[in-house]
Amino acid sequence: MSQSIEVVIPVHDPARPLERGLRSILRQQEGLAALGVELRATVVCHNIAPEDIKSSIPADLASHASVVWLHHADGIKSPAGPRNVALDASSATFLCFLDSDDFLEAGSLAAWWQLAEARTAAAVIAPLRTPEGNILRSPRIRPSKPAVLNAVKDGLAYRSVPYGLLRRSSLLAIGFRYAEGIATGEDITTTLKLWFRAGTICYPYDAPAYHQTDDSGPNRVTSSILPLAEEFAWLDGLLTEPWLLSAPEVERRAVALKILRVHGVGALLRRAAFEPAAGQEPWNSGESRRWSVLLANLKTFAGGGLPALSRKDAALCLAATKAQDQRELRAAVVLHQKSGRQQELLTDQPCGVLSRESVLRHYLNEQLRSKTGVYATPEV
The missing domain is CATH 3.90.550.10 (Spore Coat Polysaccharide Biosynthesis Protein SpsA; Chain A)
Known part of the structure; x- marks a missing residue:
C-alpha cells in the first residue's frame, strides 16, 4: 500500500x-x-x-x-x-x-x-x-x-x-x-x-x-492542586521559544490571551474551590507573587497588554496578585462569578471590544457557527 x-x-x-x-x-x-x-x-x-x-x-x-x-x-x-x-x-x-x-x-x-x-x-x-x-x-x-x-x-x-x-x-x-x-x-x-x-x-x-470518555480505571490519580511553579512549568519554555519570540504580535497576543483565559483563570478557579487537607495551602503570599510574575510575563510576551481580555477576567487576575491566602482568593472568585453580562462582554481596554479575540465577537460567532453547522457530526 x-x-x-x-x-x-x-x-x-x-x-x-x-x-x-x-x-x-x-x-x-x-x-x-x-x-x-x-x-x-x-x-x-x-x-x-x-x-x-x-x-x-x-x-x-x-x-x-x-x-x-x-x-x-x-x-x-x-x-x-x-x-x-x-x-x-x-x-x-x-x-x-x-x-x-x-x-x-x-x-x-x-x-x-x-x-x-x-x-x-x-x-x-x-x-x-x-x-x-x-x-x-x-x-x-x-x-x-x-x-x-x-x-x-x-x-x-x-x-x-x-x-x-x-x-x-x-x-x-x-x-x-x-x-x-x-x-x-x-x-x-x-x-x-x-x-x-x-x-x-x-x-x-x-x-x-x-x-473522549470518563472510563479511566480505578487507579487514576485523583485530581490535586500543584504549586503554580509546577503546574506552569511548561510556560517558561514556551515564552522563550525562538519561533514565538519572532512571531508577529497578533500571534503572540492570541497565544497569551488563550493561556490566561483557559489555563490562568482556570488555575485560580480551581484553587479557590479546592478543599485542602490539614496543612495544605492552595494559595498563599508566595503563590500570589508567582501569579504576579506569570501575569506580567504574559503581558510582556503579548507586546505590553491584552486589550481583548474581559473586564471580568482582568479584575480577577489583578485581585489574585493581591490575595494573600485562600480566603481572599475565594472572595475574588465570588466577585468574578457574580459579575454581570456587561463585565463579561466589555473589555479591560475599550479598544479591544470589537477585536477578533473579544468575548463579544466570540459569542456572535458562536451563533453563526451553529447556523452554518461548523461542529456538526454524524450521530453515534
Whole structure:
C-alpha cells in the first residue's frame, strides 16, 4: 500500500479500557485498505510489562498482526515519554495519538485521511466528542467553515492537544516532541508550533469524531492542586521559544490571551474551590507573587497588554496578585462569578471590544457557527 496510518496508544494500567480503543481502530482497516492505506496500532506499555497489558485484553487483540507492542520505562507519570518513543520508532505516513480510555468513531480515520490528502495537510484537527456526547466547540473556527484554517483567525490556540491525523514528515520538520520531565502541559508548546508553523491545517466538517470518555480505571490519580511553579512549568519554555519570540504580535497576543483565559483563570478557579487537607495551602503570599510574575510575563510576551481580555477576567487576575491566602482568593472568585453580562462582554481596554479575540465577537460567532453547522457530526 502507498500510505500508512499508525495510531499510538500509551497505556500504564491494565484497568484502562484498551480493548475498546483497539477495536475502534482495527474495525477501520478494511475501509482504509480500499483506499490504499495500511493501518496499524502501536501500544506503548509505560512503566509496566507488555505481558501485563496483553493479559488484560482478549487474545485475538493481544496477538493481532496489526498491533505493535513497545515497552518504555522511565519512572515518570507522564505520557510524553511513551509518545516520543512511538514517534521515534514510526515509519508511518500519518500518526494519530489516542488516549487509552478513549476511542475513534467508525469511519473517522478514512474521513480525516481523505481531507489530509485532498489538501496536502500537515494535520487534520479531529472533531472532539466529550464524554457527555457533545462536540467540543474548539478551535474557534470561523462560521464560514474555511477549507484551510488560519492559526489566529480560527483560534487554533484553543485546541491544546494534537488529537487528529498528523503527517509524520511535518512533525519531523518542526521538531515535534512532547515535553518530558514536567507534571502537566507536556503537549501545549509543541501543539502550538504544529498549528502555527507546520503548514496546512484543516478541520473535517461533518466527519466522525475522536471520542473522549470518563472510563479511566480505578487507579487514576485523583485530581490535586500543584504549586503554580509546577503546574506552569511548561510556560517558561514556551515564552522563550525562538519561533514565538519572532512571531508577529497578533500571534503572540492570541497565544497569551488563550493561556490566561483557559489555563490562568482556570488555575485560580480551581484553587479557590479546592478543599485542602490539614496543612495544605492552595494559595498563599508566595503563590500570589508567582501569579504576579506569570501575569506580567504574559503581558510582556503579548507586546505590553491584552486589550481583548474581559473586564471580568482582568479584575480577577489583578485581585489574585493581591490575595494573600485562600480566603481572599475565594472572595475574588465570588466577585468574578457574580459579575454581570456587561463585565463579561466589555473589555479591560475599550479598544479591544470589537477585536477578533473579544468575548463579544466570540459569542456572535458562536451563533453563526451553529447556523452554518461548523461542529456538526454524524450521530453515534
